[in-house]
Amino acid sequence: MAELSLKNVVKRFGSFEVIHNASLEVKDGEFVVFVGPSGCGKSTLLRMVAGLEDISGGEIRIGGAVMNDVEPADRGIAMVFQSYALYPHMTVEQNLGFGLRMTGNPKADTEKRIRRAAEILQITELLDRLPKQLSGGQRQRVAIGRAIVREPRVFLFDEPLSNLDAELRVQMRIEIARLHKELGTTMIYVTHDQIEAMTLADKIVVLRGGNIEQIGAPLDLYDDPANQFVAGFVGSPKMNFMAARMIGKSSGSVTISLVNQGDVQLTLPIADAAPAVGEMVTLGIRPEHFAEAGQGDADLAVKVDVAEHLGNTSYIHANVANGEQLVIEREESRKELNRDRLIVSIRSSRAYLFDGAGNRLK
Template identity: 75%
Template sequence: MAELSLTNVIKRYGALEIIHGANLEVKDGEFVVFVGPSGCGKSTLLRMIAGLEDISGGEINIGGKVVNDVEPADRGIAMVFQSYALYPHMTVAENLSFGLRMNGNPKEDTEKRVQHAAGILQINELMQRRPKQLSGGQRQRVAIGRAIVREPEVFLFDEPLSNLDAELRVQMRVEISRLHKQLGTTMIYVTHDQTEAMTLADKIVVLRAGNIEQVGAPLDLYDDPANQFVAGFVGSPKMNFIKAVVTGKDTAGLTIALAADKNVRLTLPLAASLTEGTEVTLGVRPEHFGDAGKGDADLTVSVDVAEHLGNTSYIYATFGGEQLIIERPESRATGNRDSLTVSLFAKRSFLFDSTGQRLR
């Protein structure tokens, strides 16, 4: 196991800078997830840690050793890719042992490591099969097993579940989480799926356009996002954003009126001081809407579609031309309505300025 740190890491392709001075500390045994939209640089950052991409500036440190110029095989890492990359003509056992055999590892130790990995991943009965005889989930287990047998200090996962169907993704999330608890090894995992990030991570790193926007525990990012991008990216369904304007400031906080209906006013307990008329954005998570008359302000929305999932319903609605998602418990009758009145709660709401920064 090993700690890992990035210090002002930069990646350029010619004059184009892709990663802009990334700084990150990963503790020994931590499970860290890089998450962000496509093209944000998360896989590039992972590949630089692995040594598959050269860095243009900064420093990568693994286990107390600067590895900028160290070959991938000598970094003490093992990587699991999006594609399984298994040798089709080899059995599972041969695929698992291939790397060790090529490195001249003693046969007895190789067999011991392979059996150990197979036991952890519960693939003992698959050892004599070839990849074409395996399901997608089984192939991914073998790919992970090939990393385990190397006994690395750091595991790197590059969107390993994206080729699996929904049910297998859930199953493999549990498997990977269990694997981390069992091995206690430092793991870095890349995904664009924020549900995977929330369920797997000890620490989430949110990236956008080559910048690290925020780092923290999953629920810390959910409860206390640094800006509008993080607030909208972390959480499923995502946070609702409603245009508003500042109408005043006093000892109670900052008072705003919704742009689509100036009669809907809300005073948020914030220290920020903005001039009257300043445009802001109100953020409300779907589950933070309340019953009419129960909150600090009411608003009426036009109901478009209601999705009933049993113990909860998601109401897709429109307010002032903006799309909202409202979560209601067991609200089966809502689908028959054209409109719905719900409450806003000041203490459960977020406010962002015109640049997307969180107001506090």
């Protein structure tokens, strides 16, 4: 079994703390993705699991055993890096088997593992080639194959697709999903790419400034974000945010007025203790949740800046009266979208409300 557990894990560089009491439970066979902006600590956390960074506090367990002082080679993990890190003078076959041969693994078993990895990744015909004779996608397959032959308990991926072009990223994303389905091994994957996180993960861990902001299934985080940061980070295009002011409260609901939007008011069902009347709050709405004019609870006039047509879906980049930027998703004729102004409507049931500290009000 390859359960992974982090309990109050801390990482300091000198007096500077970069990971703050991170706790996480990963089930055997689960695919977990770490996401967050640059510098949030996601790669540092992954390297701590791998043993490439010492931990300053807390506990890491793999399969129930404490790993704090265990050498990387003895943790039962295999890591795939952003750079392919292949030996340029070795063939694909030699690159795949190098680690096993260095540890004295029996020749027959090494060859068997190489053949199996090559078949899984569909690189059998490339075994005699040198890395310089491979495409970027093929090199990444070899790097993944080098991890597969070790038969680890846990796979660790550190932004493995970031050096590939858009088409190859899609192809390799599908390959990694298929690999997880076939092997059923625990996988931890670091990325800043929203699509990779949403499509690959069983569970997403959202980090900011060394803190875990929220953990959950992709659609749970998308539909039920804990705070404004998670709401704005999970999803592409990101959630729209508009400044608003509390103008009324009653049992189970609040009424807000959009700042500088005239008489645009909206009543939302809120059970939490809400800010006082007069306090500033933030209204959030995803691009696809704007309704047609008159079909929601509050209409809003926007000035169209740019309309991006992507086939059956279009994204309207628009401005509202106070200069706030909105992205509106539409599935309608291109002719109707090519105009300077548009009226959209907000449904209270599809809107989110956040207090001044960014906490979600429900």
